[in-house]
Amino acid sequence: MSLLSIFLIGFAMSTDAFAAAIGKGAAMQRPRLTEALRAGAIFGVIEGVTPVIGWALGLAAAAYVTAWDHWIAFVLLGILGTRMVVAGFRRDAPEDAGDGAEGRPHGFWNLAATGFATSVDAMAVGVGLAFLEVNILLVASVIGICTFAMVTSGIMLGRALGAIVGKRAEIVGGLILIVIGSVILYEHLSGKGGGIGIG
Structure with missing residues (x-):
C-alpha cells in the first residue's frame, strides 16, 4: 500500500469525526x-x-463487526445527540449558561463515546487490512493524526457556528450528531460505502 493510499485512508476515516466535532464545537460556549x-x-x-x-480480530470477527458497526454508531450518536437536544431546550434561563453543567456534555467520557461512535467503521476497515501487506501501526498512526487535525479544526469551526445560533447551539449540535448516525445507518443499509459513513 502506497503512502498516498495510507493518507487517503486517514482522511476518509476522519470525516465522521470532523462532522461530529463541528456539532460539539457549536454546542460549546x-x-x-x-x-x-x-x-x-x-x-x-x-x-x-x-x-x-x-x-487483530481478523477473519474470525469480520462478519460480526461489519454486520453491526452501523447500528452501534447509529445508537450511540442518536443517544448522545438526543441528550444534547434535550439539554438545549432546558437551557432557557440566563443563569444556566454560566453554571457547571455547561461542560458536562463535553467531558472526557462523552467525547470518548462520540469518538468511539464515529470510529466503529474503522474497526471493520482494520479487519479488511488484515488481508493486506500493510504496516498497521503506520496506518493507525496516520488515521489518528488526521483525526486529531480534523477534530481540532472542526471544534473551532463549530465555535463560529455556535456564536451565530446562540443558546440553541446545543440543539444544533445534537441534531448534527443524530444526522451523522442516520447517514451512517442509511449508507450501510443501502449498500453505499462512501461518504460520511466510512469513518
Whole structure:
C-alpha cells in the first residue's frame, strides 16, 4: 500500500469525526484552542486504536463487526445527540449558561463515546487490512493524526457556528450528531460505502 493510499485512508476515516466535532464545537460556549486540542487528542487516539483492534480480530470477527458497526454508531450518536437536544431546550434561563453543567456534555467520557461512535467503521476497515501487506501501526498512526487535525479544526469551526445560533447551539449540535448516525445507518443499509459513513 502506497503512502498516498495510507493518507487517503486517514482522511476518509476522519470525516465522521470532523462532522461530529463541528456539532460539539457549536454546542460549546466559545471553546478555546486547548479544548479543541483536547478533543482532537481524544478522538485521534480512539480513531487510531480501533483499526488496530479490527486488524487483530481478523477473519474470525469480520462478519460480526461489519454486520453491526452501523447500528452501534447509529445508537450511540442518536443517544448522545438526543441528550444534547434535550439539554438545549432546558437551557432557557440566563443563569444556566454560566453554571457547571455547561461542560458536562463535553467531558472526557462523552467525547470518548462520540469518538468511539464515529470510529466503529474503522474497526471493520482494520479487519479488511488484515488481508493486506500493510504496516498497521503506520496506518493507525496516520488515521489518528488526521483525526486529531480534523477534530481540532472542526471544534473551532463549530465555535463560529455556535456564536451565530446562540443558546440553541446545543440543539444544533445534537441534531448534527443524530444526522451523522442516520447517514451512517442509511449508507450501510443501502449498500453505499462512501461518504460520511466510512469513518
